[in-house]
Every structure is written in C-alpha cells, then in structure tokens.
Amino acid sequence: MIAYLTPLGPDELRDAGIPAPWTFGMADRVRFGDLDALNHVNNVEYLRWYETLRFNYLTHYSIYELAGDDPKIVVKSVGVDYKAEVKRNTSYINVTRTVSMRNTSWKMEYATFVDGKITTTGDCVAVLLNDDNSKRSLSDALRETLISRDGAVQL
Amino acid sequence: MIAYLTPLGPDELRDAGIPAPWTFGMADRVRFGDLDALNHVNNVEYLRWYETLRFNYLTHYSIYELAGDDPKIVVKSVGVDYKAEVKRNTSYINVTRTVSMRNTSWKMEYATFVDGKITTTGDCVAVLLNDDNSKRSLSDALRETLISRDGAVQL
Amino acid sequence: MIAYLTPLGPDELRDAGIPAPWTFGMADRVRFGDLDALNHVNNVEYLRWYETLRFNYLTHYSIYELAGDDPKIVVKSVGVDYKAEVKRNTSYINVTRTVSMRNTSWKMEYATFVDGKITTTGDCVAVLLNDDNSKRSLSDALRETLISRDGAVQL
Amino acid sequence: MIAYLTPLGPDELRDAGIPAPWTFGMADRVRFGDLDALNHVNNVEYLRWYETLRFNYLTHYSIYELAGDDPKIVVKSVGVDYKAEVKRNTSYINVTRTVSMRNTSWKMEYATFVDGKITTTGDCVAVLLNDDNSKRSLSDALRETLISRDGAVQL
Secondary structure, three states: OOOEOOOEOHHHHHHOOOOOOOOEEEEEEOOHHHEOOOOOEOOOHHHHHHHHHHHHHHHHOOHHHHOOOOOEEEEEEEEEEEOOOOOOOOEEEEEEEEEEEOOOEEEEEEEEEEOOEEEEEEEEEEEEEOOOOOEOOOOHHHHHHHHHHHOOEEO | OOOEOOOEOHHHHHHOOOOOOOOEEEEEEOOHHHEOOOOOEOOOHHHHHHHHHHHHHHHHOOHHHHOOOOOEEEEEEEEEEEOOOOOOOOEEEEEEEEEEEOOOEEEEEEEEEEOOEEEEEEEEEEEEEOOOOOEOOOOHHHHHHHHHHHOOEEO | OOOEOOOEOHHHHHHOOOOOOOOEEEEEEOOHHHEOOOOOEOHHHHHHHHHHHHHHHHHHOOHHHHOOOOOEEEEEEEEEEEOOOOOOOOEEEEEEEEEEEOOOEEEEEEEEEEOOEEEEEEEEEEEEEOOOOOEOOOOHHHHHHHHHHHOOEEO | OOOEOOOEOHHHHHHOOOOOOOOEEEEEEOOHHHEOOOOOEOOOHHHHHHHHHHHHHHHHOOHHHHOOOOOEEEEEEEEEEEOOOOOOOOEEEEEEEEEEEOOOEEEEEEEEEEOOEEEEEEEEEEEEEOOOOOEOOOOHHHHHHHHHHHOOEEO
8 A cells, every 4th residue: 555645756656556747646545624615625725735746846855955045936827627526535646747847937747646547637837936036047956857757848 | 895704796897907707706814824934825715715605606696406306516616726825814815717618517717816826726626416426417597507607507 | 775895884884684793794605616516605704705705794893903013913713603594695694893802912703695584603713913923912992892892891 | 653534542542652541533634724813722722623523522432322212412501721832743642531420411521642642632511312312311321331431430
C-alpha cells in the first residue's frame, strides 16, 4: 500500500500505476469535511487539495531556494475540470508537474487519481515576484530544475 | 450604502458603479477565516464565494423550477484569474451572468468588484443532469430566461 | 428586515426580538459551503461563525485600541453546545457579550438565533498577550468598556 | 517514522511515545490551508481535525454496526483548550478515547501531540438517535466495546 502524505517521485508513481509524464504526487484520503451537501467531495475542495500539493512540490523541488533572495510566489490563475465525483473515505493520489515556463512564471498541471483513473484535472500559473511585487525572472537554476525533473518547456 | 447578502439586479449594480453586462450580484465582506497565512484572501476562497453566488443566482432566476422535474445541476469546470489581492474586512460585490448555452450546459462568468474595480474574475460550466446522471437538454423556458435576463447566446 | 453584516447593538437586537443581556450581534445567512454531508450546517462551522463575530466585536468595541501598544489577543478555549440544527439558506443572528474578566483574560458567550429561538450557544476565553507572548493585564479602560457595555463582572 | 492517516491502536501509540490511556490515533501533517493570518494553525481547524478523527474512530470501532439499525450519531457539544500553537508543515498525532457513557450518549476526549507533547485538548458529547431524531439507548454491545477498548465508565 502506498504511503500517505509522503512525496512520491516518478518511480513511486509508476509503481502506483500512474503514467508518465507525472513526476510528483502525494497520496491522501477523503475526510468528512471535504464532502458537501451532495455527499461527494465538494468541487472547491479540489483547489484546496492542489494548494497543499503545490506547497509540497515547491518545497520538495527547492523552488524557494532556487528562486533567489526572499522570493514571493503567487498564483495568477487556476482551473479545474471535473470528470467523476469522489466519495467519502476514498484514497486518492494527487499529482502535478510543471509543463511550461515564461520569463517570470510557470504553468503547473494537476490530476487526481482514484484506483488508477483520473477523476479531476487542474492547472495553475504561478508567478515569481520581488518583495515590492515587481516581477522577477526565473533563475537559470530554477529553469534547469523544471526542465530536467519535469520536462518543462520554455515558451 | 449597498445592502449585504441581498440579490442585486442590473439597476442596483449600475447604481453601485458596476457596468453592463453584469446582471446579478451580491455584496459581502471579507471574514477573518477568508484570509490565509499571507494575510490576504486565500485564492481558493474565491471559488467558495462564487459557489455561494451561483446558488443565489440559480435560486433567484428560478433555474431549478425551469429545469424540469428533479433537475441535478453539477459543475463541469471552473477557472479563476487573480488580478489584485483583497485584504481583511474589505467590502466587495461578486457579480455573475450566463454568457452562453450549449445543449445541456451553460457557461457563467464571475467577477469580484472592490471600490468599483475588478480584483478577480472567474467562470464555470454548469451541466444539467437527470436523476441517473444522464445529460438533460435545457428547456426552452430556461433558455429564454438566460437569453432575456443575461443576454446569453446559444452556441 | 434586519440589515446583514452590520453591527447590531442592544436596541437593534431588542427590535429583532433578542432579549437582554445580549449586547452585540450580526445577521447573516447560511451558505451552501456551510453545509455538510448531512445537509445541515456543519458543527465546526459555528466556530467559524463565532470567530467572525468575535473579530467584529473586538473591532466595534475598540478592544485593540484599549488594550495598549501592539496587543496580541489569542483564544485560550472554546466550547459549543448544539440545540437544534440549522438548514440551507436560513437567516440567523449571531450574538455575543463578555460575561466576566480575570487579570489577563475575559470570557465571551455566544448564541445563534433563528426566528427568535436559540439553536446554538458557545463561549470562548480570550487572553491578552504582549509581543513576547507574556500575559498582559487588562487596562482599566478596557475593563470599563466591558463593564459598562456588557455588564461583565470582574472575577 | 509513523504511518500517516492510518489507524493507530494502543501499541502503536505507546511506540510513538503517547501514554495510556489514549487508545486511538491518527498521524497527519499541517497543510497550508490549516493556517490563518497569524501564520499558525487556526483554532477552528482543530475542530475539523477532531471531526476527521471521530469519523475514523467510529468506523474503526464499528460503532455504526454496534448501534443498531440505521443509527444517527450527532454531536451535542464540543470544547477545545489551546495550550501551544502549531506551525506550518508540522507532523502531529491526534488521539482520542471514550471516557464515559450515559443512557443515550458518550463523551470522547481528544488531544493533539507534537513531538510527544500535547498542544491542544478537546472533548465532545455524541448522542445516538433514531431516524425520527428520538434518542436511542446504547446497545450492550456498544457499551462493552467502549468499556473493554477504552476503559469508558458508565455514569
């Protein structure tokens, strides 16, 4: 059985039946508080899940260290697409990867897997800022990490 | 001062400085629990706000009654675009309208106004289902409501 | 009809049928996101409601100003007692008052009224701290406010 | 390292340095969304944690099966006492046990352990109801489980 709340790299994800190109994931389980009056995981809750995943990803990839002094990372946009509902107590694996980079931002994709099938996908554009909220270019080291680990492309 | 938590139609919105084509809104105020560790409204929270707005809209437009017997309305996708942060205790007006319709679904747009300026926009595709989760065509009465009240276009 | 999200003093509360000794309140309405899988307001949500109420109370009573330089106010304990469930879209009035004070803390009581009847009650002990988390005695001005406005007793 | 989101019985809890009489627990880790504007776990969030714990406990102890046909379990009251703040990304173990029983209800105690120290405690009274919301006496089998597993006392 897969370990909960533990960073999963490409090897662990493949072992869990999650295909390339997903590179980072985390297993979790639906809580009662994730459910809404329709008795399934509330659609807003997935954004909360992906937020948790994103912070774990940024930490695990050392993005804060690679981004220069006192980096500020903000979310510019998010999107979620719902394919199937998820029910009480279900175990799931949330996965992500960075697909592309621009000068000061990068785009991540998300998916939720239940029993090897995707129930939900999402994406997010993250922007790197200086302390005064001016935009900051991604460092070479940050770009190299996203390219080598995730196969991210420069746009 | 504008009334909180009260359905606002086109006239009230124009009086509040919110331009056409927005047709439905609701004023509210940031709560402490809306804030995250960065001391601004958490980006997931806007989805919660738009959910509240959507239920008020569906009720106010009698969508459940116009949709036929025992309609089920589910969210197919959501998106949010963040333009400016919103701070503690700020009063805001969330607005929405239906912009387009397909056979069994419709697309809504959202925006958050603070002091007459948009801080956040979003959208959502809602799908009409039967009890057994099969798709149901929008009734003529439902289409007419969305066309006449919101200027929605048939795609 | 009572104004939502607007501080209600003793007179407005009495007009709304809420008896003495409640001194401060705020009207609000159940949102879809307040509901859980049992289709009533989730029991944790009341704590969120009372948190919002407490911040409004502290602001309205100028507690932060009366508490001295850079005050820190933390919650030492909370309790909630559930008497009746609250359903979707219900309008409610949350009320509070400070009932007693000790050297560095004070105790607040809460209640939720729906149609003039109490559905839920709660309480909270708030503690005043200095910047270094050492306890700070309540100022005389703070005590006088809580005594004269709420009838709080010194323990 | 202790397994996350996995039911922990007395043996696993003792191995983790958590003393008797705690009998059931679950390890978890602070998420970004658990934090509030003060950059620590929000005090309401503990109630959410204990709700998750309670559902896991009820399932693991087969309380729903032992409670008779179509049991309804509702929360009558909750309380939380905050001793120390919990910070971002911290691993914690939430524990619980039933301490006492009355005719139709039982009382649970909660605690949060971080690095072997208690940061937060709580309690809850749960009531067993029939479908029509009338109270139902606890079955002998249910009482025996709570006595033999948790050392609960009959009041």
